Amino acid sequence: MEIFKYLEKYDYEQLVFCQDKQSGLKAIIAIHDTTLGPALGGTRMWTYASEEAAIEDALRLAKGMTYKNAAAGLNLGGGKTVIIGDPRKDKSEELFRAFGRYVQGLNGRYITAEDVGTTVADMDLIHEETDFVTGISPAFGSSGNPSPVTAFGVYRGMKAAAKEAFGTDSLEGRVVAVQGVGNVAYTLCEYLHKEGAQLIVTDINKEAVNRAVQAFGARAVDPDDIYGVECDIYAPCALGATINDDTIPQLKAKVIAGSANNQLKDARHGDIIHEMGIVYAPDYVINAGGVINVADELYGYNQERAMKKVEQLYTTIEKVIEISKRDGIPTYVAADRMAEERIARIRNSRSQFLQNGHHILSHRISR
Ligand SMILES: NC(=O)C1=CN([C@@H]2O[C@H](COP(=O)(O)OP(=O)(O)OC[C@H]3O[C@@H](n4cnc5c(N)ncnc54)[C@H](O)[C@@H]3O)[C@@H](O)[C@H]2O)C=CC1
Ligand SMILES: CC(C)CC(=O)C(=O)O
Numbered sequence: 001m002e003i004f005k006y007l008e009k010y011d012y013e014q015l016v017f018c019q020d021k022q023s024g025l026k027a028i029i030a031i032h033d034t035t036l037g038p039a040l041g042g043t044r045m046w047t048y049a050s051e052e053a054a055i056e057d058a059l060r061l062a063k064g065m066t067y068k069n070a071a072a073g074l075n076l077g078g079g080k081t082v083i084i085g086d087p088r089k090d091k092s093e094e095l096f097r098a099f100g101r102y103v104q105g106l107n108g109r110y111i112t113a114e115d116v117g118t119t120v121a122d123m124d125l126i127h128e129e130t131d132f133v134t135g136i137s138p139a140f141g142s143s144g145n146p147s148p149v150t151a152f153g154v155y156r157g158m159k160a161a162a163k164e165a166f167g168t169d170s171l172e173g174r175v176v177a178v179q180g181v182g183n184v185a186y187t188l189c190e191y192l193h194k195e196g197a198q199l200i201v202t203d204i205n206k207e208a209v210n211r212a213v214q215a216f217g218a219r220a221v222d223p224d225d226i227y228g229v230e231c232d233i234y235a236p237c238a239l240g241a242t243i244n245d246d247t248i249p250q251l252k253a254k255v256i257a258g259s260a261n262n263q264l265k266d267a268r269h270g271d272i273i274h275e276m277g278i279v280y281a282p283d284y285v286i287n288a289g290g291v292i293n294v295a296d297e298l299y300g301y302n303q304e305r306a307m308k309k310v311e312q313l314y315t316t317i318e319k320v321i322e323i324s325k326r327d328g329i330p331t332y333v334a335a336d337r338m339a340e341e342r343i344a345r346i347r348n349s350r351s352q353f354l355q356n357g358h359h360i361l362s363h364r365i366s367r
Pocket of ligand 1: 116147179180181182183184185202203204205237238239240259288
């Protein structure tokens with residue numbers, strides 16, 4: 001990969017490589033855009049096939065956070081970290097503390113939180129070294145695990161998308177195919193089960209599948225079979241790029257609404273599902289519940305206020321669908337437009353210089 005070419009093409013601000021021999025830390029922090037404010041985005045720990053794959057993941061996820069935060073109306077930019085390693089084997093206090101010192105070194109340009117492979121306990125270790133971390137234990141006055149709140153947002157967004165596809169937002173009797181029943185999707189399944197939806201689940205982790213089968217009477221299928229099952233809604237809640245050339249022809253669902261980041265392998269896959277008449281709730285819009293929740297910590301965390309904002313993701317998905325219909329464009333394009341318009345608006349309003357804090361020449365004046 002020609003890194004600077006790539007950064008320039010998609011307008012990235014910064015890419016930080018973090019290496020700590022003693023703890024074995026190898027991490028990449030990508031900061032995409034800080035027009036709206038400091039870059040906020042989680043830390044993913046994953047076993048990548050190559051360093052290039054890790055860099056690419058960090059970059060794609062960071063850009064997604066710029067759009068997610070903008071579309072959610074947050075005054076935050078987009079960033080993300082990937083730590084190269086196996087979350088089941090390679091975690092240690094030293095590793096997360098070493099990473100925390102790198103985050104501290106960015107002096108607030110980047111704020112982290114959980115993502116796939118990291119937990120509240122890991123965030124607490126990072127917090128030993130920096131304040132620029134959210135989703136730490138509630139004992140610190142923080143918001144804790146964002147996953148249940150992400151699930152609530154996905155549930156709300158799914159209902160809005162269902163209303164468009166089926167004329168009602170009731171999920172009673174709807175068949176939902178859930179891919180990956182991890183932290184977010186398990187709670188999502190709770191909401192769906194409570195409303196009377198029928199669940200089909202899959203996961204590469206058998207224990208996770210069994211838990212969902214037992215708790216919700218879900219039907220289990222093999223990971224490769226989830227795309228082709230007879231269902232109303234496909235909820236991708238594992239990793240990205242599952243909407244692609246191989247899977248699209250198998251899909252029976254009329255709605256795609258799930259928590260995974262970067263669901264479309266390429267933009268053109270968003271065009272194809274649009275042409276097929278599938279209502280697609282854009283990933284970074286519907287899965288913003290977690291970031292809305294952790295961002296509330298910046299104002300002094302208030303759970304009720306955060307949940308009210310997350311509930312509004314229903315309206316945000318409605319708005320995206322409305323723009324899509326009005327302008328005759330796929331929903332993923334409508335969401336991008338919404339986010340880009342907000343960034344441009346704020347960028348322009350910031351062009352009128354206003355000193356924030358001490359005057360830049362105050363040290364000279366006082367002498
Ligand atoms: N946790 C959060 O608050 C947020 C999560 N997301 C995204 O939602 C997705 C899920 O996140 P979490 O639930 O936190 O992660 P998780 O790691 O708890 O759950 C993911 C599940 O997917 C399974 N999985 C992985 N590959 C699979 C495959 N090929 N087929 C079937 N199952 C597979 C894993 O075994 C795991 O059980 C991720 O893409 C994440 O980036 C997005 C926004 C916030
Ligand atoms: C809790 C969020 C900050 C997690 C995240 O990075 C995301 O929304 O993808």
